[in-house]
Amino acid sequence: xxxxxxxxxxxxxxxxxxxxxxxxxxxxxxxxxxxxxxxxxxxxxxxxxxxxxxxxxxxxxxxxxxxxxxxxxxxxxxxxxxxxxxxxxxxxxxxxxxxxxxxxxxxxxxxxxxxxxxxxxxxxxxxxxxxxxxxxxxxxxxxxxxxxxxxxxxxxxxxxxxxxxxxxxxxxxxxxxxxxxxxxxxxxxxxxxxxxxxxxxxxxxxxxxxxxxxxxxxxxxxxxxxxxxxxxxxxxxxxxxxxxxxxx
Amino acid sequence: xxxxxxxxxxxxxxxxxxxxxxxxxxxxxxxxxxxxxxxxxxxxxxxxxxxxxxxxxxxxxxxxxxxxxxxxxxxxxxxxxxxxxxxxxxxxxxxxxxxxxxxxxxxxxxxxxxxxxxxxxxxxxxxxxxxxxxxxxxxxxxxxxxxxxxxxxxxxxxxxxxxxxxxxxxxxxxxxxxxxxxxxxxxxxxxxxxxxxxxxxxxxxxxxxxxxxxxxxxxxxxxxxxxxxxxxxxxxxxxxxxxxxxxxxxxxxxxxxxxxxxxxxxxxxxxxxxxxxxxxxxxxxxxxxxxxxxxxxxxxxxxxxxxxxxxxxxxxxxxxxxxxxxxxxxxxxxxxxxxxxxxxxxxxxxxxxxxxxxxxxxxxxxxxxxxxxxxxxxxxxxxxxxxxxxxxxxxxxxxxxxxxxxxxxxxxxxxxxxxxxxxxxxxxxxxxxxxxxx
Numbered sequence: 092x093x094x095x096x097x098x099x100x101x102x103x104x105x106x107x108x109x110x111x112x113x114x115x116x117x118x119x120x121x122x123x124x125x126x127x128x129x130x131x132x133x134x135x136x137x138x139x140x141x142x143x144x145x146x147x148x149x150x151x152x153x154x155x156x157x158x159x160x161x162x163x164x165x166x167x168x169x170x171x172x173x174x175x176x177x178x179x180x181x182x183x184x185x186x187x188x189x190x191x192x193x194x195x196x197x198x199x200x201x202x203x204x205x206x207x208x209x210x211x212x213x214x215x216x217x218x219x220x221x222x223x224x225x226x227x228x229x230x231x232x233x234x235x236x237x238x239x240x241x242x243x244x245x246x247x248x249x250x251x252x253x254x255x256x257x258x259x260x261x262x263x264x265x266x267x268x269x270x271x272x273x274x275x276x277x278x279x280x281x282x283x284x285x286x287x288x289x290x291x292x293x294x295x296x297x298x299x300x301x302x303x304x305x306x307x308x309x310x311x312x313x314x315x316x317x318x319x320x321x322x323x324x325x326x327x328x329x330x331x332x333x334x335x336x337x338x339x
Numbered sequence: 340x341x342x343x344x345x346x347x348x349x350x351x352x353x354x355x356x357x358x359x360x361x362x363x364x365x366x367x368x369x370x371x372x373x374x375x376x377x378x379x380x381x382x383x384x385x386x387x388x389x390x391x392x393x394x395x396x397x398x399x400x401x402x403x404x405x406x407x408x409x410x411x412x413x414x415x416x417x418x419x420x421x422x423x424x425x426x427x428x429x430x431x432x433x434x435x436x437x438x439x440x441x442x443x444x445x446x447x448x449x450x451x452x453x454x455x456x457x458x459x460x461x462x463x464x465x466x467x468x469x470x471x472x473x474x475x476x477x478x479x480x481x482x483x484x485x486x487x488x489x490x491x492x493x494x495x496x497x498x499x500x501x502x503x504x505x506x507x508x509x510x511x512x513x514x515x516x517x518x519x520x521x522x523x524x525x526x527x528x529x530x531x532x533x534x535x536x537x538x539x540x541x542x543x544x545x546x547x548x549x550x551x552x553x554x555x556x557x558x559x560x561x562x563x564x565x566x567x568x569x570x571x572x573x574x575x576x577x578x579x580x581x582x583x584x585x586x587x588x589x590x591x592x593x594x595x596x597x598x599x600x601x602x603x604x605x606x607x608x609x610x611x612x613x614x615x616x617x618x619x620x621x622x623x624x625x626x627x628x629x630x631x632x633x634x635x636x637x638x639x640x641x642x643x644x645x646x647x648x649x650x651x652x653x654x655x656x657x658x659x660x661x662x663x664x665x666x667x668x669x670x671x672x673x674x675x676x677x678x679x680x681x682x683x684x685x686x687x688x689x690x691x692x693x694x695x696x697x698x699x700x701x702x703x704x705x706x707x708x709x710x711x712x713x714x715x716x717x718x719x720x721x722x723x724x725x726x727x728x729x730x731x732x733x734x735x736x737x738x739x740x741x742x743x744x745x746x747x748x749x750x751x752x753x754x755x756x757x758x759x760x761x762x763x764x765x766x767x768x769x770x771x772x773x774x775x776x777x
Contacts, residue, residue, distance in 0.1 A: 139728050167730035179725040183743030189729075192739060197730035232743070249729065 109313035170256030239266030276301030370484035400519035513544030588614025627660035
């Protein structure tokens, strides 16, 4: 589903990714770990099409189609979703109006009519329920005054609504207490199936107890330095990254 | 003959129509003298640096009103809010229209100034309040005072809390020649009383008319006033709105100004504090396009200790439209522990749109909190990416963000049907269709 081939990218003339290779198949869950500043969030942003990041070499293929030149909204229409590490506050636009616009614009790109209000409402209620969100939360301005946990829950709610093929979760666990972490992880797992894929970016193993990865990759200095199964994440939790530096 | 001379000359004819024995007539005559001395403001006046009246006062206007405008409810219905009960004071070409209005004298007075001026039972109140808050050096205010004849008169007695809002609606039929209208509104809210008011000026045909309106508001001890101004007139109409607010201790007055239309609109909004523990709120939302021009000129005079004022003006300017914000906070030496806040945020959609934003803080007390901020810019790039990453194309994302920026002002609107109405005006202006609520 996602294939990243020798991806190099820079922001403001600073090279960040220096040859990333990654392949994620349908139905798989991958995790990316790595020390601060290694390029994890950059990778998430590049996959989503953030314009500040300039791809200097290499390609991103999604469903066998190169998406390097697609804008963020076009990638979303193809089925790419990113849960933001720091969701942006948008005063004056409610969660429901936002998600309604997102869904209908995506449908429009596929030549479909708007979703009916009753269907939309039903879906919103169902997904909000999945993430233990109350309806009063849905009529608030998007992310404005939300706690860290509410913001992340709202990201996964949007994911559940959008039903993407690929969900990139950028440090979705940061700022969550253990109860919220379980709810969020449980939401992700309920949406995960044989037809979609998840890429989890995290610092900590604890999220991976709930979203169990098929593969774990370690990024350091803009490159994948080690790949393995979920045991790799456990090892890192205990011994850190230093041993990987040495083996480099 | 210049229009200014015409205004001065026509006063003699005007005097034929009115009661010269009225105690307010001396105010009219003195005000005319002041206007004669000062004339119309020009760009040389500091407060008029960015707004010129020149092209407006070079025209000729009808001063005498059309006594029999042929107008029916269906012509004006869409300009008022009808899905709630409300009092209505409707003027057509400056003349009160009792058939379209819903006034009262039951426990309070929601009626017209001409009635209050002619009946003896109002004499005491009129002489206590009339023109008491209007400064002498404002020539447009003086001009309005000199031709005082008609407008809304609202008197809410002590501890009376009317459930329904009052709509003050000024219509201009635009038949024949363009009209010069000068409504004069007086609003008195006694101790522990409250009132909600919605004011609108609307032209029905696109003759280039001009309204020079003046509203005096007296908020007595512990009173509460919510005032909403809706300015969404035809693109040929001009409005000068002079509003003066006198606040006594513990009172709370909030004024929302929604400026979506008109050719030239000038809002002179002035608050004067006459006691402690006062709250004043000034909120504005301006959305313009074409060659429209809106100038918000505000003054909050903190003249007593322990008072608060909040100013929050937002503007969205497309095409060649121009916005001006000139906000003055004056804190007298005695006004310690003042908390004054001022914010003016603008978004320029097109290259040719323009905003002049000028905060003016004059602070003579040493223990106060005053802040001001002003931004003129484009939309937040990260927010734009966030929306795009959810499949919302750039154009729609910009519209949605702009809508959010504007819509945020509605938070403090307390009349749900008014909120809905303005929300739909905003959506229409910005080309987004939302209104999907749980």
